[in-house]
Amino acid sequence: MxxxxxxxxxxxxxxxxxxxxxxxxxxxxxxxxxxxxxxxxxxxxxxxxxxxxxxxxxxxxxxxxxxxxxxxxxxxxxxxxxxxxxxxxxxxxxxxxxxxxxxxxxxxxxxxxxxxxxxxxxxxxxxxxxxxxxxxxxxxxxxxxxxxxxxxxxxxxxxxxxxxxxxxxxPRSALKDCKSSNRAVGIDVGIKYFLADSEGGIVENPKFYRKSEKQLNRANRKKSKKFKKGKPQSNNYKKAKNRYARKHLRVSRQREEFVTLSGTPLRPI
Known part of the structure; x- marks a missing residue:
């Protein structure tokens, strides 16, 4: 599907x-x-x-x-x-x-x-x-x-x-015409490197969340300042909440695009 x-x-x-x-x-x-x-x-x-x-x-x-x-x-x-x-x-x-x-x-x-x-x-x-x-x-x-x-x-x-x-x-037919190379390669997915194989190639971890963490925290603080406990929330709070959610959505899409990107080059460690 x-x-x-x-x-x-x-x-x-x-x-x-x-x-x-x-x-x-x-x-x-x-x-x-x-x-x-x-x-x-x-x-x-x-x-x-x-x-x-x-x-x-x-x-x-x-x-x-x-x-x-x-x-x-x-x-x-x-x-x-x-x-x-x-x-x-x-x-x-x-x-x-x-x-x-x-x-x-x-x-x-x-x-x-x-x-x-x-x-x-x-x-x-x-x-x-x-x-x-x-x-x-x-x-x-x-x-x-x-x-x-x-x-x-x-x-x-x-x-x-x-x-x-x-x-x-x-049906997923992308691999139907692929031929086996009769080679075995070990792959390790971690935090320091996004991907490392047994032949010495690596893919750097882009760390999208860490790069955007400062902006996310700032947007979260602005949202929290407009929150009124026990009272109906104002339009300003709803707008700040939406801005905060959009920033998280951007990070999520960056991660998804990076993972699904085909042909990511490996470089030697």
Whole structure:
């Protein structure tokens, strides 16, 4: 399964509708968890039936596409299954008892509730939430894949905007034509060096976090000064919080880009 991500552009009203859809998915997940806690032994089938009851009872759930509701139920079921697997395998420490979500950042659709444009540069969400058409901007080209290969579409909210992720069912064939060199090379990943091999080559650790630590601490102090304990937070606090989150997001992307960069040269120690 390949995941391609695009930046989503729309109007302020559309972003509000996306937030409403995210809150609805969080509501369904939390209600399913509560139903499981009150009725131990229920499985995925019973949770699906309970979600159908929620759609009949709450208008905000009915407005969300049925496949997105099912994805929220599956999200709760994964948390339950993970807890039981940890107990069965006797994982040391906490077993990860399912917790209620209070700040979800994504909503997931299956094969329905959305439609790509012919140019694959826009996506239209067709449920009653009213998200509508969003413009997509990214470096990937979805023309290489059929619509039937897209199994999931996920809208993700981050500190710098909204993103649309496509989960594509495509085999990884990058190594199919590679030939073996009949050589064995030992690789060690550490802190002093990012990577070192048994032939004497190394890749320096870029230390993106250490380089940005001073800016991060300054942004965190500014955010903390605007925090009011026990009172509603001001818009200035929310802006400072967003600036702090964006700086962390930049460091995270620097790390990801460095790790995924192909052909990183090795130099002798």
């Amino acid at each position: 390949l995941v391609f991500e695009f930046k989503a552009y729309g109007k302020k009203q559309q972003y509000d509708k996306i937030d409403e859809a995210i809150r609805t998915g969080q509501f369904i997940r939390n209600k399913c968890l509560r139903y499981w806690m009150d009725n131990r032994g229920v499985g995925r089938k019973e949770l699906y039936k309970y979600c159908t009851q929620l759609r009949a009872e709450f208008g905000l759930v009915k407005d969300l596409y049925s496949h997105a509701c099912q994805a929220a139920v599956e999200n709760a079921q994964r948390a339950i299954d993970r807890f039981f697997d940890n107990c069965k395998n006797k994982k040391p420490g906490k077993k990860g008892y399912p917790q209620f979500k209070k700040n979800s950042r994504s909503i997931e659709y299956k094969v329905g509730g959305w439609k790509l444009s012919s140019g694959r540069k826009r996506i239209n969400f067709t449920d009653k939430k009213g998200i509508g058409m969003l413009k997509l901007k990214g470096s990937r080209d979805l023309h290489f894949y059929q619509i039937e290969q897209i199994k999931r579409v996920r809208i993700v909210r981050r500190s710098d905007g909204y993103y649309v992720q496509f989960c594509v069912d495509a």
